[in-house]
Amino acid sequence: MATSNMPAVNPRNHPAARTKMQPSQRRRTSLGLAGKYAVAIATSLIAIFPILYILSASLNPNGSLAGSAGLFSQLSLENYLDLFDDPAQPFGAWFVNTLIIGLMTAAGTVLLGGLAAYSFSRMRFSGRRFGLITILLVQMFPQLLAVIAIFLLMKGIGDIFPALGLNTHAGLIVVYLGGALGVNTYLMYGFFNTVPASIDEAAKLDGAGHARIFFTIILRLSAPVLAVVALLSFIATVNEFVIASVLLTDPSKKTLAVGLYQFIAQETSANWPVFAAGAVIAALPVVLLFFALQKYIVGGLTAGAVK
Incomplete structure (x- = not known):
């Protein structure tokens, strides 16, 4: 009787099994990516806000930080001059x-x-x-x-x-x-x-x-x-x-x-x-x-x- 040399197929690797696992995997992948993007966006906002505030204050002609609460509400190069x-x-x-x-x-x-x-x-x-x-x-x-x-x-x-x-x-x-x-x-x-x-x-x-x-x-x-x-x-x-x-x-x-x-x-x-x-x-x-x-x-x- 001839012996087959073909490797045994793992049921988990069968195309049908992979098709059934795709929805759950997609949800986990989507949640993971969403969490990473949320952390990246929050970190970027925390890092960018002080820079935007300094730029806004430098363009504010009022001469104080009290009027810089609204970012870029007034624009002038007077402070640079x-x-x-x-x-x-x-x-x-x-x-x-x-x-x-x-x-x-x-x-x-x-x-x-x-x-x-x-x-x-x-x-x-x-x-x-x-x-x-x-x-x-x-x-x-x-x-x-x-x-x-x-x-x-x-x-x-x-x-x-x-x-x-x-x-x-x-x-x-x-x-x-x-x-x-x-x-x-x-x-x-x-x-x-x-x-x-x-x-x-x-x-x-x-x-x-x-x-x-x-x-x-x-x-x-x-x-x-x-x-x-x-x-x-x-x-x-x-x-x-x-x-x-x-x-x-x-x-x-x-x-x-x-x-x-x-x-x-x-x-x-x-x-x-x-x-x-x-x-x-x-x-x-x-x-x-x-x-x-x-x-x-x-x-x-x-x-x-x-x-």
């Missing part, structure tokens, strides 16, 4: 200062953090593990706790090197670089470990040194993490207030975060619509930088897993 009318509050200079400090801090953070991360990732030396742990422990204490020490240190440095002392952009950038070096070094260190060491070995066989490997190979393969570090560093610099307010005293050298506070510092003369207009303009560089680096952040992260 008032930002550049007062010589005592040079908004244009604050904007340029913020761009310079933010971009230089982001570039310095990527370079110094990348060099430190490459050393920890590719080189073996005594104290390597202790150094990594120390970086994490130091980051547990916010830079805000060291404001007094930073002020005294910068004052002493200014007596010797005035270009790096108080009320200088270079001194503020140096302080920002020191505060951002630890966490970004550890972040890039983890990404550098995903780059195969065989690439380094092949480059060394061709006569390449550590400097050439780092600048021509590692940095190009690590574009995603470099974009993330640059973006986070720029955002942190633009939003930082305490240290900038302590180190910068000249009105023309202040940053946007410190300068905009003057519009609402006095309760009797607080001008919230002008402050909202300044906040909208201050957010533009961050948004533009995000869109410029988006292809590295989104597309590069998926490609980085196979490099």
